[in-house]
Amino acid sequence: MSINWFKYASPASFLPLAGRLAPWFLGAGAVLAAIGLYLGLVVAPTDAQQGDAYRIIFIHVPAAWMAMFIYVVMAGWSALALGYNTRLSAMMAQALAPTGAAMAFLALWTGAFWGRPTWGTYWAWDARMTSTLILLFLYLGVMALRASLDDARRADRACALLALVGVVNVPIIYFSVNWWNTLHQGSSISLTAAPKMAMLMLAAMLVMTFAVWFYCIGVVLWRVQAIIVEREDGAAWLGKPVQA
Amino acid sequence: MTDTHAVLPAFAWALARDLHIALRSRGELGVQLAFYALVATLFPLTLPPEPALLNTLGPGVLWVAALLSSLLALPRLFAADFADGTLAAMALSPRPLAALVSGKMAAHWLTTGLPVVVLAPLIALAYHASAADIGVLVVGLALGTPILSMLGAIGAALTLGARGGGSLLALLVLPLYVPVLIFGAGAVDAIHAGLSASPHFSLLGAGMLLAAVATPFAAAAAVRIALD
Numbered sequence: 279m280s281i282n283w284f285k286y287a288s289p290a291s292f293l294p295l296a297g298r299l300a301p302w303f304l305g306a307g308a309v310l311a312a313i314g315l316y317l318g319l320v321v322a323p324t325d326a327q328q329g330d331a332y333r334i335i336f337i338h339v340p341a342a343w344m345a346m347f348i349y350v351v352m353a354g355w356s357a358l359a360l361g362y363n364t365r366l367s368a369m370m371a372q373a374l375a376p377t378g379a380a381m382a383f384l385a386l387w388t389g390a391f392w393g394r395p396t397w398g399t400y401w402a403w404d405a406r407m408t409s410t411l412i413l414l415f416l417y418l419g420v421m422a423l424r425a426s427l428d429d430a431r432r433a434d435r436a437c438a439l440l441a442l443v444g445v446v447n448v449p450i451i452y453f454s455v456n457w458w459n460t461l462h463q464g465s466s467i468s469l470t471a472a473p474k475m476a477m478l479m480l481a482a483m484l485v486m487t488f489a490v491w492f493y494c495i496g497v498v499l500w501r502v503q504a505i506i507v508e509r510e511d512g513a514a515w516l517g518k519p520v521q522a
Numbered sequence: 523m524t525d526t527h528a529v530l531p532a533f534a535w536a537l538a539r540d541l542h543i544a545l546r547s548r549g550e551l552g553v554q555l556a557f558y559a560l561v562a563t564l565f566p567l568t569l570p571p572e573p574a575l576l577n578t579l580g581p582g583v584l585w586v587a588a589l590l591s592s593l594l595a596l597p598r599l600f601a602a603d604f605a606d607g608t609l610a611a612m613a614l615s616p617r618p619l620a621a622l623v624s625g626k627m628a629a630h631w632l633t634t635g636l637p638v639v640v641l642a643p644l645i646a647l648a649y650h651a652s653a654a655d656i657g658v659l660v661v662g663l664a665l666g667t668p669i670l671s672m673l674g675a676i677g678a679a680l681t682l683g684a685r686g687g688g689s690l691l692a693l694l695v696l697p698l699y700v701p702v703l704i705f706g707a708g709a710v711d712a713i714h715a716g717l718s719a720s721p722h723f724s725l726l727g728a729g730m731l732l733a734a735v736a737t738p739f740a741a742a743a744a745v746r747i748a749l750d
Contacts, residue, residue, distance in 0.1 A: 360743075415697040422693050426686040435747045436680045440694060441677055443740055447698050450729075454701035458708055 283294040287364050290515045296499040296506075303496030307489050314485035322478050335389050336482055340490035342385035342406075345413060346448075348378035348494065351447035352420075354440035367510070371441060372424060373502040377494050379417035384447045385410055392507035405459040409452045416444045431507055532617035533669065536625025540731035544633040554595050555637050561587040562645045573650040580649030581659055581710035587645075588663060589640050589699050592670040593692055595634040596678040597672075599626060600745065604682045609750050615648075623745060624738040627675050628669075655710050658719045662706040665726035669702050672737040679744035 286292045318336035325332040352374040359367035389407060392401040401407065420437050427433035510516050544551060569575055572634045612622050634703040642663055643656045651659065677695040684690060709722035 300632070329544065395701065412697050412700055415693065419694045422686065422690055423680060423684065426684040427679075427691050429750075430686075432747060432750055435750070436744065439676075439744055439747060440680055443673075446736075447701075450701050451697070454704040454725075460706045 289366050293506050296503050300496050300499035303492045307492035309448040310489035314489050317482035334392045336486045339386040341381045345382035345385050356441040359438045369505045373498045375420050382414040405456040409455045423466045528617050529621045532621035533625040536622040537629045540626050558587050558591040575746045580651050582707045585707040592639045596674045599630050620738040620742040623741045627672050630666045631671040639663045658709050662709045666702045669733045672733040673698050675741040679741050682748040707748040711730030
């Protein structure tokens with residue numbers, strides 16, 4: 279049996295598929311989030327050292343993971359867009375960028391709220407925080423470049439190239455920030471001591487990770503529909519134009 | 523007449539051409555150096571002028587100023603050639619575009635990066651830097667500023683004809699400059715802490731070689747995207 283992988287590479291055939299899948303992913307995300315938050319906020323015990331402040335990790339950690347992962351996925355779609363010159367790949371990359379930026383922002387914001395009661399400061403120039411901040415700037419750069427190029431096809435390819443340059447640089451940036459951080463071991467804050475987590479906390483975190491995962495897939499599929507309709511507006515297969 | 527034969531002449535031709543143009547408009551060069559000196563002058567005015575404090579901040583300030591002045595000079599790399607069609611002619615020519623682009627990068631560093639390296643010791647003196655500090659700073663800048671020109675060329679090509687101009691270019695390029703800044707400024711911090719600066723130099727050198735291999739192709743691809 280051979281599968282035609284390129285069938286859904288066309289926006290025309292992908293649009294209805296995305297429309298069918300997006301509600302399922304969003305629904306699964308909502309159910310998992312409800313379970314995960316119940317486990318994390320109600321069932322899981324209060325941490326002996328951090329009190330209840332630790333509970334923000336059930337949002338913070340999945341968001342931080344997704345922020346990094348989405349950049350890699352975006353770069354993957356970008357590579358496909360440049361290699362195969364498929365419009366849908368570039369549209370997927372375009373749809374991923376705002377969600378990635380939102381996840382990076384969420385990770386930083388929740389991290390600040392966690393840091394205040396736990397470390398006594400909203401912000402420390404910790405390696406992970408600093409590189410997440412730079413990651414946020416990389417997302418904003420891709421989005422800003424797209425916004426400032428009028429020709430959508432040129433924007434596709436320019437953003438794809440930028441995302442690929444970025445993904446090569448992300449490990450180097452992380453390494454350099456880590457290096458800088460270890461050179462300046464003046465601060466009293468140490469993040470390296472990972473506390474042992476209770477099984478229940480770990481379970482809640484895993485459920486929340488899947489919830490965030492499904493939410494991101496769902497919302498990206500949702501956004502890509504809007505992008506397809508906006509960019510293909512006027513095409514015969516789409517029917518009546520939306521814009522005047 | 524194969525492409526392999528054409529690489530070095532193409533590089534040399536683009537380098538000579540851009541150097542020639544840059545030397546015809548020396549005023550621009552001076553403006554960029556003045557900007558570098560000016561940024562470095564502004565920082566002490568925001569602080570109590572204590573030698574110890576300035577000595578600590580000096581390397582970082584000089585590096586940030588180098589980043590900003592490199593950024594300021596980036597649009598010159600392609601903008602004029604893009605506007606008058608020279609860039610399109612280069613892309614159409616049988617000479618490899620990556621070689622032409624690396625020639626332009628080299629000329630850009632010689633006219634905007636090298637002057638910064640040369641001027642840095644003078645400004646470092648105003649920050650009460652010791653002779654050892656200045657030596658490390660200059661070696662770091664000499665290894666690091668070429669990376670800025672090479673990485674910046676990708677951003678400069680991507681933003682050709684884009685709205686948003688300079689601030690967009692800053693948003694694209696400055697995050698990518700972070701490792702160069704950290705290793706460059708960190709080299710001086712390392713000797714302040716009694717450590718050797720050579721790991722920093724090795725990393726900067728490795729970064730420069732990596733950039734020299736990879737960025738001409740990325741920048742050439744960006745130029746082709748801009749010309750489409």
